[in-house]
Amino acid sequence: MTDASRVSGLTAIVPAAGIGSRMGADCPKQYLQLAGKTILEHTLERLLSHPAIAQVIVALAPHDRWFEALPVAADPRIVRVEGGAERAFSVLNGLHVAQGKWVLVHDAARPCLTHGDLDALIAAAMNCGGAILGSRVRDTMKRSDGEGNIIATVEREQLWHALTPQM
Known part of the structure; x- marks a missing residue:
């Protein structure tokens, strides 16, 4: 397995153009406070603190009025781009x-990323050409008929929740 600590110069893209309409908050969820900082600040600081990451690109909504006020916005390793109407367009930008x-x-909005998870992701990507973080499904999974009726229990042994980052 590749030693992730020897990898450098990676770019992280953080789509942050969402407006969090389902939450019904006064601001998008990435700007909600957690332990004295916004969720976005925690996420960016976690990425920037990893030695392999040289650049973080943040895709922001065109009307974003919160990012510039964050202390982390002044970090020279952060590049801002305009986010798109959907996550895929923000990533493409x-x-x-x-x-x-x-x-x-x-x-x-996922600030709890560990350096250990980043190291494992980087090592896997270097060996396989790409990787994704994931966690095994632990809950019982059901398949429905589309009308809300349960028709089967799905075996979960080979099911995973897709997480981020993806590399």
Whole structure:
């Protein structure tokens, strides 16, 4: 397995253009406070603190009025791009300015990323040409008929929840 600690120059893209309409809050969920900072600040600081990440591209909504006030916005390793109407367009806009050969994409509202998980992701990507973080499904999974009627229990042994980052 590749030693992830020897990898450098990675670019992280953080789609942060969502408006969080389902939450019904006064601001998008990435700007909600958690332990004295916004969720987005925690996420960006976690990525920037990893030695392999040289650049973080943040895709922001065109009307975003919160990001510039964050202390982390002044970090020279952060590049801002306009986000799209959907996550895929925000990622694409980030890819247009990415400098590294390797890019990872991480959700703005997922601040609990560990360096151990990043190391494992990087090592797997270097060995396989790409990787994704995931966790095994633990809950019972049911298949329905489309009308709300349960028709089967799905075996979960080979099911995984897809997480971010993806590289």
